[in-house]
Amino acid sequence: MAGQKSRIVAPPTTTLVIDNGGDTIKAGFVKPDHTDQPRIIPNCIARDRHNKVYVGAELEKCKDFGEIAFRRPVEKGFIVSWEVQKEIWDRAFFDDKSPQKCNPSETRLILAEQPNSLPALQTHCDQIVFEEYGFASYYRGIGPTFNSYQDIQAIFHTPRTADTIVDFPAEIILLIDSGYSSTIVTPILRGRPLQQAIRRLDIGGKLMTNYLTRLLSVRHFDMRNETYVVNEMKEAACYVSLDFKGDLDKTWKGTRGERREDYQTGAGIAKDYILPDSHTRFHGVLQEYEPGASTRARRGGLSTDDILTLRNERFVIPELLFHPSDIGMRQPGLADLVMQSLSALPVGLWPGLLANIVVVGGNAKLDNFIQRLQMELLERVPAECVVRVARPEDPVISTWLGASEFAQHAHAERLAVTKQDYEEHGAGWVARKFAAGLGVDGGL
Numbered sequence: 001m002a003g004q005k006s007r008i009v010a011p012p013t014t015t016l017v018i019d020n021g022g023d024t025i026k027a028g029f030v031k032p033d034h035t036d037q038p039r040i041i042p043n044c045i046a047r048d049r050h051n052k053v054y055v056g057a058e059l060e061k062c063k064d065f066g067e068i069a070f071r072r073p074v075e076k077g078f079i080v081s082w083e084v085q086k087e088i089w090d091r092a093f094f095d096d097k098s099p100q101k102c103n104p105s106e107t108r109l110i111l112a113e114q115p116n117s118l119p120a121l122q123t124h125c126d127q128i129v130f131e132e133y134g135f136a137s138y139y140r141g142i143g144p145t146f147n148s149y150q151d152i153q154a155i156f157h158t159p160r161t162a163d164t165i166v167d168f169p170a171e172i173i174l175l176i177d178s179g180y181s182s183t184i185v186t187p188i189l190r191g192r193p194l195q196q197a198i199r200r201l202d203i204g205g206k207l208m209t210n211y212l213t214r215l216l217s218v219r220h221f222d223m224r225n226e227t228y229v230v231n232e233m234k235e236a237a238c239y240v241s242l243d244f245k246g247d248l249d250k251t252w253k254g255t256r257g258e259r260r261e262d263y264q265t266g267a268g269i270a271k272d273y274i275l276p277d278s279h280t281r282f283h284g285v286l287q288e289y290e291p292g293a294s295t296r297a298r299r300g301g302l303s304t305d306d307i308l309t310l311r312n313e314r315f316v317i318p319e320l321l322f323h324p325s326d327i328g329m330r331q332p333g334l335a336d337l338v339m340q341s342l343s344a345l346p347v348g349l350w351p352g353l354l355a356n357i358v359v360v361g362g363n364a365k366l367d368n369f370i371q372r373l374q375m376e377l378l379e380r381v382p383a384e385c386v387v388r389v390a391r392p393e394d395p396v397i398s399t400w401l402g403a404s405e406f407a408q409h410a411h412a413e414r415l416a417v418t419k420q421d422y423e424e425h426g427a428g429w430v431a432r433k434f435a436a437g438l439g440v441d442g443g444l
Contacts (some may be wrong), residue, residue, distance in 0.1 A: 012106055013032055015109070018109065018110070044056070044088075045071045046068055078118070111129070111141070113143060147399055149169050151166050168409060169411075170188075172187075172353060173356040176334070182200055182203065190438070201324065202331060205362055235362075271289050272307050275307070277305070322334055322376065357387070358390060364395035417430050417433060
């Protein structure tokens with residue numbers, strides 16, 4: 001007994017919080033007196049056309065993104081290649097030159113993962129954390145649930161008195177995470193995901209970028225090897241339409257020999273996108289549409305710019321989130337997916353969930369996304385239900401911010417597993433403890 005007591009050590013005071021996304025890693029330290037701003041690190045190893053390799057954050061040094069090739073450790077939201085992931089983590093957190101140098105033996109790790117990960121992938125992750133890196137303490141939690149440790153009502157700008165006490169985690173929210181790999185609907189009650197109601201749509205930023213690449217390659221230039229450039233174009237130009245049929249009609253050119261005037265002038269939708277030339281301009285530029293500008297410039301020899309005129313591409317790409325059948329996917333759109341999630345729960349929970357819908361992830365930054373989702377839900381829910389949809393100020397780092405708040409909560413200490421626990425009880429015990437989460441009462 002005395003020998004066991006001698007092995008007890010104080011819990012680490014520094015916590016490394018990582019939201020390990022398919023496109024980027026959001027990471028930062030949480031200390032008792034200070035919380036870092038998260039650093040956003042590309043979660044990839046890239047090789048440019050000159051065979052120069054960039055690992056993680058080194059991608060910022062790249063000047064020529066033409067024909068750049070990527071190797072990513074995350075597929076469909078789950079870490080499937082720890083060989084690649086470890087190289088990125090090593091460079092980001094354990095290299096002597098890293099701005100976030102970490103000593104794992106004195107650090108707790110909080111890692112966000114997607115819901116419904118395969119047990120084999122989870123076990124492998126736990127082994128890497130303890131056996132390869134040797135973190136002092138560790139908690140692997142479902143990413144969407146961390147958002148409940150933020151002030152949710154502040155996101156909705158709910159009026160309240162100055163002396164209102166905010167309880168964490170939030171009592172009830174419906175969290176929609178639309179990121180690089182997929183879009184996931186997660187109802188959360190007092191910090192715990194309601195597993196039977198979690199729903200997934202296999203449409204995220206990656207699929208939309210690939211679809212835009214296909215459209216551009218058919219209509220304009222061959223962009224099949226330029227996915228990085230196309231992704232930048234998507235983020236700069238695409239928006240969610242509030243009147244899809246109306247916008248589609250505005251961008252229809254008309255019958256042969258009878259061109260519509262609206263089409264010639266752009267109908268208020270067309271935009272010109274100047275592609276990067278990898279010499280003087282390393283990123284594309286979105287600008288107002290000027291009819292015939294690119295043609296006149298090339299004929300007169302005044303410019304070598306490659307200009308794409310984007311019309312209905314701007315809104316048909318994000319429309320996939322609401323109508324996956326447009327590309328033959330046999331999955332419901334986002335609004336129907338939310339209704340499927342609600343249908344798996346008691347009706348008594350519906351008002352609370354519908355009144356607290358929070359959208360996070362990179363796709364939440366698309367213009368009109370929140371308004372369109374709210375419009376579609378209002379058409380589907382009972383008339384007496386209040387529907388509120390909002391996104392945080394920065395939806396990309398929202399999960400990380402929630403996890404950083406969780407790191408300072410008493411729940412973190414109770415749920416975390418120490419390296420000593422792992423060595424004594426094994427990987428199976430750790431997996432069962434993480435799966436149990438907050439437990440039945442959600443308290444201490």
